[in-house]
Amino acid sequence: MMILRYNTFLLILVVFIKANYAQVSDEEYGSMPDLFHQDNFDKCMLLKDQAFYCSFTYQLEPLDRSNPPEVWGIIQKVINASTNYRHDKLRHSICVPHTCPNVSKASDDDPKLWKGIQDCYNSKFSEGGFKGKVIDMSCDTQYSKYPIDWLDIICGVVFVGYVVFVFYATYYEGVARYESKEVYNQLMETPKGKLLSAFSITKNWIRLKTVNSTKEVEKLRCIQGMRLYNTCLVVMSHTALSLIGPPVANTKYPESMHQNPGRLIFSSGPICVGTFFLFSTFLLSNGLFDYLKDKKEMNMKMIVFAIFNRFFRLTPTVLVVVLFHATWLRHLSSGPKWNEFVGYEFLKCRANGWTNILYINNWYDTYVMCVPVTWYLALDTQYFVMALFLIKFLKANEKHFSLIIGTILGLTMIASFCQNYYYDFSALILPVPEFFYGIKDLLGSFQFHYQVGSFIGNISPATIGIAFGYYFYKHKYDEPDQYIFRTKFRQGIWWIMTFITAFLYLIITGSIILNVETEHNAFWASVYVAVSRPLFAFIIGLGVIGFTEGIGWIALRVVQWSPTYVLGRLTFSVYLIHMSVNLVKPGMARFPTYASDSVLFITFLGDIALIYILATILALLVELPVSQLQKQVFSFEKVKKTTTDKEE
Structure with missing residues (x-):
């Protein structure tokens, strides 16, 4: 209760007060490029073999540093506060065939892929007076990057086998409950009965909700x-x-x-x-x-x-x-x-x-x-x-x-x-x-x-x-x-x-x-x-x-x-x-x-x-x-x- 009371304001949660962006107005803040963007992932995956979805960070900078666009000054004001996101590092996820159709599918670490998406985004942002550099990349296709392997199969078999055993133990202990009290006791006192009763879901549910009061x-x-x-x-x-x-x-x-x-x-x-x-x-x-x-x-x-x-x-x-x-x-x-x-x-x-x-x-x-x-x-x-x-x-x-x-x-x-x-x-x-x-x-x-x-x-x-x-x-x-x-x-x-x-x-x-x-x-x-x-x-x-x-x-x-x-x-x-x-x-x-x-x-x-x-x-x-x-x-x-x- 003490911990609850100490943090009551957290459970009410947290009446967050409005941030005071003294550096820039709301209109100026809204003029910055979207920090986060994600294309439709599922629509991209419908492309089957052509499906290619990449997430990357695009480091933004002005085309001409001696005469940067007005938005760049706003970005600099915002990122100067350590409590803000780095709005010059755009975190975007795109369906490459739709957004950058000239870029071919390749592995995550292929320099051609990085350059292709970078050129695509440079072309997109050049009208606003910006260019940039891709500084990290991770891509997905319709196929899992980490497909099922031998350890998955072994663990899957063990998990399923164990669950089957638990259901069997539950069935065994449950059927025994229909016997007389004396027979039930005898069955549960045998080595097999003790083992299976330990895994019985019914028995464990009773153990969970029973309080042995002292x-x-x-x-x-x-x-x-x-x-x-x-x-x-x-x-x-x-x-x-x-x-x-x-x-x-x-x-x-x-x-x-x-x-x-x-x-x-x-x-x-x-x-x-x-x-x-x-x-x-x-x-x-x-x-x-x-x-x-x-x-x-x-x-x-x-x-x-x-x-x-x-x-x-x-x-x-x-x-x-x-x-x-x-x-x-x-x-x-x-x-x-x-x-x-x-x-x-x-x-x-x-x-x-x-x-x-x-x-x-x-x-x-x-x-x-x-x-x-x-x-x-x-x-x-x-x-x-x-x-x-x-x-x-x-x-x-x-x-x-x-x-x-x-x-x-x-x-x-x-x-x-x-x-x-x-x-x-x-x-x-x-x-x-x-x-x-x-x-x-x-x-x-x-x-x-x-x-x-x-x-x-x-x-x-x-x-x-x-x-x-x-x-x-x-x-x-x-x-x-x-x-x-x-x-x-x-x-x-x-x-x-x-x-x-x-x-x-x-x-x-x-x-x-x-x-x-x-x-x-x-x-x-x-x-x-x-x-x-x-x-x-x-x-x-x-x-x-x-x-x-x-x-x-x-x-x-x-x-x-x-x-x-x-x-x-x-x-x-x-x-x-x-x-x-x-x-x-x-x-x-x-x-x-x-x-x-x-x-x-x-x-x-x-x-x-x-x-x-x-x-x-x-x-x-x-x-x-x-x-x-x-x-x-x-x-x-x-x-x-x-x-x-x-x-x-």
């Missing part, structure tokens, strides 16, 4: 709700990227981002993702300390077991998504920008998909990362391993718990400051249209990988999660008169800290940093980077403790709303699958997209609905069966069930 589960329901709302914010930010990443019809909309409150949707991203690390280590810390309460310390066998347990639980689902991106995703559709978005993803996954499976994709060849959002999953796995050893050390030195945690936080904040200062990063990635166009520049950004996805910078939320998890473990059975927020005064402090302070912090600092008129200062930018994530994580952790003690009024009801607990369980699948949707949409776009607040909001609603449907399918087919197998194979304590799930 006092501790009820106290921690807020975490699933907060995960859900946080996930929605992540999806929203990526929906915005998928809207402004491809060609845009109304270019003033993305160019005005720096002037409106909606830019904070990008600034709050790194901070909000940090809360996922906090939730993970919070639950791990609480669970492990609870398990170890009658033991002196953790041994290495337990640590290795926990690592394999996590690897077994997560990797099959990650593998399915990576293989899908590396094989059949590119065959789902086509479009002028299909290969730029989806084809490029295919190439990345073929080259580096293996790093996702080993959870090292945030370290190895990061600029060519398959399923880019999995940098978070890699970090989360690395923090999981780190947390196991840290909890082992903390368990052996519980008397010095606060000192150890404080030292780690202090060192990570200093390291974050030094890293940011050394590289002279801005405090946040500025919402500049050219940076987000095509999404490649963002994903290939040194700052993105070494600041937003920083291993050092994100340690603080994970460490704070361990601390709050330990606090909850020590106090989860306290009576109300023992709660830390037992008095009205303390509850007032909680409200101020978790809502007012955090909200103002995001608004004020974000507005200052993302104001293009604010002069960059490496020192203060580094201070912000070092302080923002631990401070925000501390506030979120404080909020969780307050919720577990039953305070929060309507906020508590929102984060504990029953559907959020079930939908929160789909967070992992949602996080993995939503990137597929955000790549396919701009890839399929036939014409420049109209972007506006209402379009963004409606698109987000459609995205979140589709993504949760796909995530449910992925969870029922892969994630939940693997989770059930994990429980059968790995367990700290193996306890045989004496009751049946049939009554569910």
